[in-house]
Amino acid sequence: MYSKYCLLLGTEKNRFRALVATARATNMKIAIMAPSGYVNGNRYADLVIDGNPENIEQALAAVQTFAEREGMQPGAVVPLTEMTIAPGARIAQYYNLNYLSEKALTLTRNKFEMRKAAHAGGLNVPKFARFNHLEQLATLAEDFPFPAVVKPTNAGGSEGVTYVASKDDLASAFANLRRVTENYGSEFGMADNDYQIEQFVDARIELSVEVLNTKTGRRVLAVTDKELTPLPHFVEIGHSLPSIESDNEALKQAALKACEVLDVEHGIAHVEFMIDHSGKIYLLELNARTPGGGIPEIFEKIAGVNMLELHSRSYLYDEVKVPAYHMSGLAAIGFMKAKQGTIERIKLPAQHELPKEAFGLQLWTSEGARVNPLYSNAELEGYVEFFWPDYELNGKPKEYLMLTQQLTEQIFEVVES
Numbered sequence: 001m002y003s004k005y006c007l008l009l010g011t012e013k014n015r016f017r018a019l020v021a022t023a024r025a026t027n028m029k030i031a032i033m034a035p036s037g038y039v040n041g042n043r044y045a046d047l048v049i050d051g052n053p054e055n056i057e058q059a060l061a062a063v064q065t066f067a068e069r070e071g072m073q074p075g076a077v078v079p080l081t082e083m084t085i086a087p088g089a090r091i092a093q094y095y096n097l098n099y100l101s102e103k104a105l106t107l108t109r110n111k112f113e114m115r116k117a118a119h120a121g122g123l124n125v126p127k128f129a130r131f132n133h134l135e136q137l138a139t140l141a142e143d144f145p146f147p148a149v150v151k152p153t154n155a156g157g158s159e160g161v162t163y164v165a166s167k168d169d170l171a172s173a174f175a176n177l178r179r180v181t182e183n184y185g186s187e188f189g190m191a192d193n194d195y196q197i198e199q200f201v202d203a204r205i206e207l208s209v210e211v212l213n214t215k216t217g218r219r220v221l222a223v224t225d226k227e228l229t230p231l232p233h234f235v236e237i238g239h240s241l242p243s244i245e246s247d248n249e250a251l252k253q254a255a256l257k258a259c260e261v262l263d264v265e266h267g268i269a270h271v272e273f274m275i276d277h278s279g280k281i282y283l284l285e286l287n288a289r290t291p292g293g294g295i296p297e298i299f300e301k302i303a304g305v306n307m308l309e310l311h312s313r314s315y316l317y318d319e320v321k322v323p324a325y326h327m328s329g330l331a332a333i334g335f336m337k338a339k340q341g342t343i344e345r346i347k348l349p350a351q352h353e354l355p356k357e358a359f360g361l362q363l364w365t366s367e368g369a370r371v372n373p374l375y376s377n378a379e380l381e382g383y384v385e386f387f388w389p390d391y392e393l394n395g396k397p398k399e400y401l402m403l404t405q406q407l408t409e410q411i412f413e414v415v416e417s
């Protein structure tokens with residue numbers, strides 16, 4: 001008889017808080033997976049499995065090898081990030097564990113399949129079409145409304161999402177897509193020429209709805225406002241909670257409907273929407289995993305509930321009770337983008353020198369690193385977490401973005417190069 005553990009995949013992507021959260025949800029030991037994880041191993045996890053959690057066959061092989069050596073098998077597998085969903089599915093299938101259905105996996109991993117299913121299920125989505133090469137795109141464009149957006153069907157972090165003002169810009173937009181996706185085959189084992197074009201939604205606001213899915217029901221946990229860079233790029237530079245649209249019932253119903261139509265029955269889903277100037281709601285995409293960008297932490301700060309714990313519980317148990325909570329004040333994350341050049345010095349303020357609303361900093365860069373232009377969230381330098389217990393929300397909050405900007409200028413000494 002093998003003893004069982006709960007396997008968390010993707011903790012290294014800023015999801016380490018899932019360790020303590022999951023330890024509160026199960027008596028099983030908590031395992032994580034990391035390449036060469038036994039070297040300087042993470043001591044917050046009970047078990048560390050040497051393996052690559054982002055590669056389907058390697059992740060399964062790592063769990064099997066660990067079983068032979070240690071006599072332990074997974075009793076649950078919980079994916080925390082986009083790239084660990086498919087490896088987790090393979091492990092769950094092999095060991096016969098609770099997991100997202102095949103249907104959910106197909107419909108949520110591919111933006112084209114997602115759009116088709118959402119549209120068929122009655123959700124409002126921007127006009128969309130799929131293509132592989134430039135000639136095909138040019139033909140499609142003949143009767144496609146412009147401006148438009150082109151993007152890889154299978155990516156994240158706004159990677160490759162390109163604004164196309166008119167037909168004249170198709171060739172350069174396509175070149176950009178090619179550049180971004182050229183290594184997808186070797187890196188992730190997926191197609192490097194699968195793209196789609198979409199009608200550009202001129203959004204008044206963009207937001208996400210965090211939904212908890214279980215075998216026995218679904219509920220909305222939070223609505224989060226997003227801030228993005230100005231056109232032609234679409235990088236998220238801020239998140240804040242609660243949203244100015246927290247009471248928008250049509251929006252929350254659309255998020256629940258999206259989970260239902262895409263057959264998501266485990267875990268948090270991060271469901272992204274845009275609302276245009278006439279109030280029309282468009283589903284952008286559904287990610288069947290915990291939100292990144294620190295949203296679980298600001299939610300925990302303002303609501304006192306750990307979303308990562310609920311996420312793990314929904315893979316462990318059919319029914320998940322959500323503690324009662326009330327959000328007051330404002331919790332936010334501002335992403336840091338330094339001036340372009342080379343970072344000569346990082347001057348971190350002492351904790352007591354931070355604005356009193358700032359409660360944490362994430363730094364994703366180091367002295368000597370280059371600061372590249374901002375095309376996707378891979379080019380951000382980190383983020384600042386804020387909490388105002390007494391904030392009165394009147395319209396979209398801006399103070400946290402200004403404070404982030406000030407801190408960024410203070411922290412990064414950049415030399416132009």
Ligand SMILES: Nc1ncnc2c1ncn2[C@@H]1O[C@H](COP(=O)(O)OP(=O)(O)O)[C@@H](O)[C@H]1O
Pocket residue numbers: 126149151155156157158159161198199200201202206228234272284285
């Ligand atoms: N059809 C669209 N109209 C307007 N903006 C869009 C559209 N599609 C994507 N965007 C912008 O690009 C961002 C990233 O696109 P998304 O489809 O969510 O891909 P990713 O998986 O990279 O997050 C969105 O958050 C949004 O700001």
Ligand SMILES: [Mg+2]
Pocket residue numbers: 157158272285
């Ligand atoms: Mg997105």
